[in-house]
Structures are given as structure tokens and as C-alpha cells.
């Protein structure tokens with residue numbers, strides 16, 4: 232397709248060069264041609280086509296009433312609810328469940344004339360870094376289908392990578408938008424905590440979860456953010472002020488006035504792939520040559536971010552997932568002599584292995600005997616991490632580090648140690664622990680052609696400034 236951004240599409244639609252229907256057909260054909268990658272769980276073919284036809288009438292007869300996102304074809308991660316549509320959270324436990332309401336973000340994009348083309352595959356309840364933990368099977372990377380797409384929003388990343396939609400909505404609890412974006416060579420943005428309503432996002436770890444956006448450029452992410460970052464009384468953790476649109480819009484930032492830090496411990500980490508490391512250093516050199524001040528900083532707490540993240544998120548998950556008891560939603564075991572047996576059997580049959588493991592870990596760290604040693608301690612460490620990040624941002628506008636220590640690995644590659652996959656989240660969980668905005672932007676490809684990105688982080692309420700900066704890179 233010759234259109235690279237929403238703006239180009241809208242110009243073409245208004246001038247009559249193309250129609251929304253043609254656009255949707257183009258994407259539907261692409262979905263068909265990459266079916267094997269398993270990015271979509273369900274495609275809303277009829278619905279998307281009929282909405283496209285309606286929109287074409289509107290473009291023709293009432294162009295003045297068009298919403299801001301006309302021509303924007305979106306895929307939605309199977310963890311965000313959409314009224315009268317099925318949702319599984321990548322899990323068997325929600326089999327047959329249909330949502331009775333739409334997430335606030337979904338309502339917002341639909342109101343502005345976006346069209347939703349389908350729901351994308353993901354790790355069960357967002358738990359994973361490879362999209363190999365889905366009830367619907369693994370998602371494959373289009374660059375090399377033997378390799379993972381990244382996770383948990385692997386379907387979302389591949390849906391953008393393969394041009395089956397313009398923008399994908401995902402969720403990011405500890406990197407689930409940025410890490411697959413990096414592995415698939417697209418942009419992935421996680422807004423600061425409280426910037427977008429979580430209403431209608433199926434909860435994994437509520438104090439970490441955020442809606443995230445994957446796209447081919449920063450402008451399209453900005454267009455979506457301008458629409459979804461609206462105050463919502465259904466989410467009490469949303470900012471009351473400082474919403475996205477009140478921040479400076481995308482315009483030129485003078486690079487030579489910016490102070491940028493990079494976390495040297497992250498760059499010098501043994502786990503970091505040498506090719507990612509050298510390209511990332513080159514990127515810093517380029518920033519310097521453009522006049523920015525670039526300095527290395529030490530982040531002493533880096534070794535604690537992964538343990539802290541997994542203690543707190545499993546604790547929150549064990550509580551959030553207790554609602555799936557076979558009574559209220561989805562799957563109910565047939566074999567059940569008593570109510571208790573019904574709960575146990577429904578959960579045993581419905582949840583996958585990773586989810587069960589995390590529910591057990593979370594119940595353990597919350598148990599009376601271990602609460603102080605693990606949960607309370609991790610809360611304290613989280614506070615130290617947040618304070619440390621705040622103090623960095625007293626001196627610097629942005630912080631840079633890799634998005635992921637490695638590029639996509641083979642789907643069938645078994646890690647030597649169960650902690651190895653968790654450790655791969657080392658660069659992304661920081662932003663969720665601190666509640667700050669972060670984006671992964673494509674940086675390069677390894678000699679084996681697999682893409683990787685670089686991550687830029689900023690302080691709270693600086694979401695748009697962050698996008699502004701990345702737009703210029």
C-alpha cells in the first residue's frame with residue numbers, strides 16, 4: 232500500500248483516490264495471506280466491511296462530520312473488551328464469553344470513526360514474553376516464522392508488521408507492547424500510568440497495566456493517544472489533570488537543548504547481545520552529533536527490577552484472577568460433585584501452566600508467613616526505584632536503554648533455566664514499576680536479519696514530549 236500513515240490515508244480518502252472499503256479489503260487480504268503466523272484469533276470481516284461502506288457514504292456526503300480517526304483500521308489485543316464480541320484473554324477459562332460492554336479506549340476510537348478489524352492473539356492474561364503461552368497457540372514472527380513474535384502482545388506486533396491494520400491496541404504490564412514491537416521492527420508505546428483508562432482492560436496486575444499502542448510511526452501513535460487519553464470516571468487511578476492533549480503537540484524540539492542519559496549498567500550487562508549493544512552505542516553517538524548532551528548514569532537497582540516486578544505482579548494476578556471460578560465467566564467444569572470441586576476443576580481445566588504458576592507464586596508471596604519478607608519488601612523496593620527514576624529526571628529529559636537484551640529466539644528453543652525468560656524483561660519492567668511513559672522505536676537488524684529496537688523513557692506527564700522527541704529521530 233502506498234500510504235504510510237493515517238494522515239496519508241485521510242488525504243487519499245478525502246480526495247477520492249481510494250475508499251475505506253478498498254482499504255479494508257486490502258487489509259483483509261493481507262490477513263488471509265499471513266494466516267499461518269497466527270496473529271489473529273478472530274477477524275471481523277463482515278462488520279469491518281459494512282462499517283467501511285457506511286464511512287464511505289459519510290466521506291462523500293457529510294465530510295464535515297467525520298471523526299478524527301476515519302480511515303484508521305485497528306486490531307485489538309484479546310485482553311481488551313469490545314461489546315457483543317468474544318474475548319478470551321488468550322485463555323481457555325473464558326471460552327464462550329462475550330463482553331457486555333466496551334473498554335473506554337474502544338469506545339473512544341469507535342466514536343472517532345476508527346474501524347476494528349479483529350482481535351489479536353496474546354499470551355494468556357498477558358503473562359509471557361514470547362507469545363508462546365496462548366491457549367490459541369504461538370504467534371510467529373513474519374521475518375522468520377520459526378521465531379517468536381515477542382510477547383505478550385505478539386499478535387498485535389505481527390498485525391502491524393505484516394500490514395494487516397494500521398495501528399494495534401495492546402496492553403503493557405511489564406513490556407508487552409515494547410518488547411514484541413522491538414522484535415518485530417515496529418513502534419510500541421506504553422503511556423505513563425493513569426494516562427489512558429484501564430476500564431475494559433482485563434486485569435493482570437492493576438498497578439502496572441496500561442493500554443499500549445503499536446504502529447509504524449510516531450504520528451499514528453499520537454493520533455490514537457489524542458483520542459484515548461480522556462478522563463474516565465470508571466478508572467479511579469487516572470490523572471485528573473495533565474492529560475495528553477494538554478501537553479505540547481508534536482512540533483520541533485531543539486535537540487541541542489536536550490539532556491539525555493543512558494543507563495550504562497544496562498548497556499554493559501553481560502546478557503545484552505553484542506550487536507544490539509554496538510548499534511545502541513552508535514545511536515547515542517548520533518544523538519551527540521546532533522547537539523544533544525548525552526551522559527551515562529548508574530542505576531544501582533537494575534538487578535532488583537525483575538524480582539521486584541515478578542513478586543508484585545504475581546501477587547496482584549493471584550488476586551485479580553480469583554474471579555474466574557467457573558460461576559461468573561466462561562468455562563465451567565462438567566465434572567463436579569460439589570461447588571468446591573466445580574471451582575477447582577474449572578480453574579484446573581481452564582488456566583494454562585504459566586498462569587497457574589503465577590497464581591501459586593502470588594499466593595505464596597501474599598501468604599501470612601511470607602508477606603513481609605516478599606510482598607512488603609518488594610513494595611519498598613518499588614518505591615526506591617521510583618524515587619531513583621524521579622531524581623534522574625530532575626537532571627535529564629530522557630533516559631535511553633535497549634528494549635530487549637536479545638532479538639527473537641526460536642519458538643521451540645527451551646530456556647536452560649525457567650528464570651531466563653523472566654530475565655529478558657529486565658529493560659522493560661522499569662517503566663511499569665515507576666509508572667512512567669516509555670517507547671520502543673526500531674533501531675536495526677542483527678546479522679540474522681532479526682529486528683531490534685531502542686527504548687526511550689521520560690518522566691510522568693511527559694508522554695507527548697517523549698513522542699515529540701522520537702518523532703524527530
Ligand code: GLN
Pocket residue numbers: 356357358359360382383402403404405406407408435544656
Ligand atoms: N513479560 C512480562 C510478563 O510476563 C510482561 C507482560 C506484560 O506486559 N503483559 O509479565
